[in-house]
Amino acid sequence: MTENTLNNKVALITGSSRGIGRAIALELAQQGADIVVHYLRKTSAAEEVVAAIEAIGQRAVAIKANLAEANKIEALFDEVESTFGRCDIFVGNAASGTPKDIMDVSDKHWDWTMDINARSILRCVQRSVPLMEKEGWGRIINISSPGSTKVLPHYAVIGLSKAVVEAMTRYLAVDLAPKSIIVNAISPGMVNTDAVTAFPVDLQTVIKQTTERTPTRRLVTPEDVARVAAFLCSDAASMVVGQIITIDGGYGLLA
Numbered sequence: 294m295t296e297n298t299l300n301n302k303v304a305l306i307t308g309s310s311r312g313i314g315r316a317i318a319l320e321l322a323q324q325g326a327d328i329v330v331h332y333l334r335k336t337s338a339a340e341e342v343v344a345a346i347e348a349i350g351q352r353a354v355a356i357k358a359n360l361a362e363a364n365k366i367e368a369l370f371d372e373v374e375s376t377f378g379r380c381d382i383f384v385g386n387a388a389s390g391t392p393k394d395i396m397d398v399s400d401k402h403w404d405w406t407m408d409i410n411a412r413s414i415l416r417c418v419q420r421s422v423p424l425m426e427k428e429g430w431g432r433i434i435n436i437s438s439p440g441s442t443k444v445l446p447h448y449a450v451i452g453l454s455k456a457v458v459e460a461m462t463r464y465l466a467v468d469l470a471p472k473s474i475i476v477n478a479i480s481p482g483m484v485n486t487d488a489v490t491a492f493p494v495d496l497q498t499v500i501k502q503t504t505e506r507t508p509t510r511r512l513v514t515p516e517d518v519a520r521v522a523a524f525l526c527s528d529a530a531s532m533v534v535g536q537i538i539t540i541d542g543g544y545g546l547l548a
């Protein structure tokens with residue numbers, strides 16, 4: 294892909310203060326987009342990402358919003374509109390959830406995880422699409438995970454929420470493609486971010502086992518995901534519609 298293919302575009306990446314979202318924000322800025330760095334708790338981390346984007350030469354703003362609350366999503370988009378007047382790319386990346394096995398999932402765990410990981414994406418898309426329609430161009434990328442189709446330890450309610458994200462991606466893709474708004478999802482394998490430290494496992498052992506089992510013999514990095522996100526935003530990918538793109542170094546191919 295040539296550099297600066299996203300000149301004059303504005304991208305909102307939820308949960309871009311750290312981890313995979315941060316890498317996507319920096320990569321889309323490298324491609325010429327101005328960036329909304331959305332976050333919840335870590336203001337200093339979000340401000341660091343804004344500074345890194347400004348150093349690249351793009352505009353960026355950090356906006357705090359709890360995606361569990363509908364009125365906070367409304368306020369987030371009000372601020373995006375007043376700051377940039379547009380939102381051409383939406384990346385539904387932020388996620389939360391309590392590590393639980395399926396029989397231990399309570400109503401509270403269900404509501405919390407589904408609201409943040411799945412319902413917030415629909416709410417954000419419903420605010421993004423009118424802005425994309427105005428420009429006659431849009432890209433929506435949702436971040437899923439292998440737990441949508443595989444049974445992973447302590448991952449039950451998060452896996453369920455990711456199954457919703459993948460089904461929603463297909464429904465949105467068919468609905469929005471006639472408007473030149475292209476929707477896809479990315480499903481990364483294990484990425485060593487803060488998120489994986491939340492699980493009650495021996496992390497170093499899991500990293501070693503995952504690395505050894507992966508055909509490419511390394512873990513997926515946030516930058517691996519970010520480069521594919523940038524490709525999905527490019528015109529070269531405009532006929533890739535409603536797909537769940539796996540980035541796992543071949544891990545999921547093995548029996």
Ligand SMILES: NC(=O)c1ccc[n+]([C@@H]2O[C@H](COP(=O)([O-])OP(=O)(O)OC[C@H]3O[C@@H](n4cnc5c(N)ncnc54)[C@H](OP(=O)(O)O)[C@@H]3O)[C@@H](O)[C@H]2O)c1
Nearest residue numbers: 308310312313332333334335360387388438483484486488
């Ligand atoms: N890491 C992996 O192995 C892996 C594998 C497959 C898929 N994924 C998916 O990739 C995405 C990013 O994961 P990650 O590992 O980069 O996560 P991470 O490092 O834990 O970052 C999570 C981000 O989401 C934000 N966030 C969390 N809860 C929020 C809420 N209620 N409202 C608003 N923002 C919220 C956080 O903001 P603060 O910084 O302010 O807290 C942070 O920016 C997620 O969808 C995850 O399911 C990850």
